[in-house]
């Protein structure tokens with residue numbers, strides 16, 4: 001019963017079985033943005049495969065209507081192979097159905113990882129990993145480096161030390177975990193046909209499920225080893241806290257199980273590393289393309305941190321231009337352009353349309369933050385004009401209150417690690433811009449730097465950024481960083 005309300009518009013004709021899947025193209029957030037402009041600027045209803053229909057949401061008003069007014073009804077995720085085979089059959093946080101277990105896992109993360117107190121507690125870990133990165137870059141002696149993988153090493157090691165009490169990517173040490181994390185990123189980004197045509201799931205046409213099961217076993221063995229090491233009295237870390245909780249709760253319906261602990265660790269490594277590192281890579285690229293902003297940021301950093309030490313996390317509140325620049329980076333380069341899918345729990349009404357139960361929801365955050373109906377000169381990098389104090393949109397933030405840009409999502413299911421993500425991106429960008437001048441390779445110019453995107457789990461550059469870092473601080477700073 002639709003109560004006389006229409007369904008949202010659709011693009012019309014669809015293929016048998018595949019439905020509108022072929023319309024997604026190679027970069028779905030681009031194709032969906034174009035389709036929305038043509039057929040449904042707020043809502044567009046697609047049939048992707050044979051599953052229930054997918055609602056594509058492409059305007060701030062439409063996001064508000066769902067994630068503010070109806071949020072509890074769209075706070076679970078649709079079924080998918082990754083949740084079943086990698087995330088311990090929905091025992092994790094990212095895919096847990098909205099309810100008491102999801103609430104408990106989020107609360108544990110909020111208290112022990114993402115609260116101001118927990119973030120401050122582990123700031124020395126992030127600072128020492130940034131110091132290591134600066135030292136590795138300065139030892140390149142201004143030769144060209146591909147910055148992306150070095151940033152991934154840095155964020156993953158910082159998270160490894162916070163969660164497991166140890167680094168996980170150690171140069172010259174096997175690199176098994178590194179290889180596993182990279183494979184996980186690739187697999188999680190694959191468009192799995194079985195998720196859209198469940199009738200074909202058993203065939204596993206792309207071999208994705210087989211790979212997931214194999215990789216899951218390797219992760220499980222790794223986390224089991226970590227748990228054993230930790231129970232022999234390892235460094236105090238998030239895993240230690242979780243294990244203590246598990247022991248406290250054992251016998252009385254266990255508050256958190258061993259499986260949930262492993263699933264949570266897997267989530268945090270997947271959601272918390274590339275998201276931050278790829279955003280920093282975009283930030284360095286944008287600053288190279290805008291040399292006067294790069295100069296102004298270096299001036300700000302010098303005035304706050306001087307040239308005799310590296311920047312610290314405690315400097316961040318004093319770096320106003322940096323904060324404006326990072327907001328603009330999040331606007332133009334949201335690392336998860338379609339957020340993570342949701343599913344509608346009950347029939348409901350939004351923007352005058354009937355939205356049936358089980359409709360899947362994709363929110364095109366990328367399209368909204370580049371929409372000329374929402375932003376003036378949306379494709380231009382203008383942090384000062386938009387976000388410096390006194391600018392008309394300076395009050396806007398990325399924390400899910402302003403639906404004009406929602407790189408972390410919004411509502412109850414907003415990114416759990418947002419506080420850490422913002423700190424990672426602000427701090428690493430500050431550290432790199434403060435410690436180095438950045439030159440492109442011979443023959444490349446800032447105006448022509450390739451800024452194209454490719455589709456994947458996170459929004460990656462089509463052409464990885466290769467740059468020459470030239471130290472600009474006092475020499476003893478780099479010597480100390482190397483110790």
Ligand code: HEM
Pocket residue numbers: 093094095106159267268269271272273275276279334335336339340341407408409410412413414415416417418420421422425
């Ligand atoms: C630049 C950094 C980051 C960005 C842009 C980002 C973005 C996102 C987005 C868009 C979502 C989906 C939100 C939704 O459904 O509305 C999400 C979920 C999530 N993120 Fe992040 N993220 C970042 C960093 C992190 C970090 C550092 C961690 C943890 C270490 C993390 C952990 C999570 C988790 C656990 C979820 C699932 C939350 C839930 O389902 O309740 N993220 N993130």
